[in-house]
Amino acid sequence: MTVAEPAGHDRRPDLSGPDALRCTGLRYYFGSTRAVDGVDLEVRPGEVFGLLGPNGAGKTTAIRAITTLLPVPPGMVEVFGHDCARERMAVRRLLGYVPQQLSADSGLTGRENVALFARVFDVPRRERAARVAAALAAVGLTESADRLAGTYSGGMVRRLELAQALVSAPRLLILDEPTIGLDPIARTSVWEHITRVRVATGMTVLVTTHYMDEAEQNCDRVALMHRGRIRAVGSPEELRAGLVRARRSTGAATDGPPTAPTLEDVFRHYAGSGLDGRESTEDGGDFRDVRRTRRTASRVG
Known part of the structure; x- marks a missing residue:
């Protein structure tokens, strides 16, 4: 994996070939609870797509279905044209997944953690050492690669998982x-590394986040999800403009110069006060802090 220096956020996705992701009427139930309720979604090759929503919106359930961790009927989810129900292994070979739950082992070094994933993903033996080194370099962990992951800061743990x-x-x-669970500096660092790799490789990125500023700065398009359904889809600019039109049509505009809405304003328009219940921790922390925060996030969202 050769990673070039970032040349800015490339906003020209490759539209050739099948969609990177297509969900058609995606539904998922936990008992009588409908966690995902008829989601239709297309993610274009090469773009950064944000799936936004309050806790309990169904984002993580949708992600688990897309990654084949939850079973869905044929025809509901396709990744680069491969059906997630009929071609599970083919889909898995196309995916990289960083879950909410901690996936790094504190008792292994950074290099050992990445090498373990190289074996899990069946990277050819002759390529493993070079691929592991390249992945660590891509996220800025070369110098720390042979330290135990349990000594890493929260931001370093997240970069290791990347x-x-x-x-x-x-x-x-x-x-x-x-x-x-990361402080603003660590959050920025993680996104810089994601952007660097994406620009160099052209990979598609699907991300869930509660941080509207992250979505506004880094996503080509976003979908706003609430109570298991997609409420709006578009670029941040399109969604902000749509809110301005909605306010005008309902007479909500006030006298004087209009205040330009933010993506958070758009979110509140569709999800009410859902943002107020988000899991927000402005503490960079360490390995234990990340694990504790992930467990809380998993329970509530």
Whole structure:
């Protein structure tokens, strides 16, 4: 994996070939509870797509269905034209996945953690050492590669998990709350590394986040999800413009110069006060802090 220096956020996705991801009427139930309720979604090759929603919106359930961790009927989810029900192994070979739950082992070094994932993803033996080194370099962990992961800061743990997902050279990278529990500096660092790799490789990124500023700065398009359904889809600019039109049509505009809405304003328009219940921790922390925060996030979202 050769990673070039970032040349800015490339907003020209490759539209050739099948969609990177297509969900058609995606539904999933836990008993009588409908967690995902008829989601239709298309993610274009090469774009960064944000799936936004409050806790309990169904984002993580949808992600688990897309990554084949939850079974769905044929025809509901396709990744680069491969059906997630009929071609599970083919789909898995195309994916890199960073879940909410901690996936790094504190008792292994950074290099050992990434090497383990290289074996899990069946990276050829003769390529493993080079691929592991390249993945660690891509996220800025070369100097720390032979330290135990348990000594890493929260931001370093998240970058290590990103390296684990990148070692198989995925075409679609899926990030479920990639910066939860990190301080603003660590959050920025994680996104800089994601952007660098994406620009260099052209991979597609699907990310869930509660941080509207992250979505606004890094996503080509976003979908707003609430109570298991997609409420709106578009670029941040399109969604902000749509809110301005909606306010005008309902007479909500006030006298004087209009205040330009933010993506958070758009979110509140569709999800009410859902953002108020988000899991927000502005503490960079360490390995134990990340594990504790992930467990909380998993329970509530």
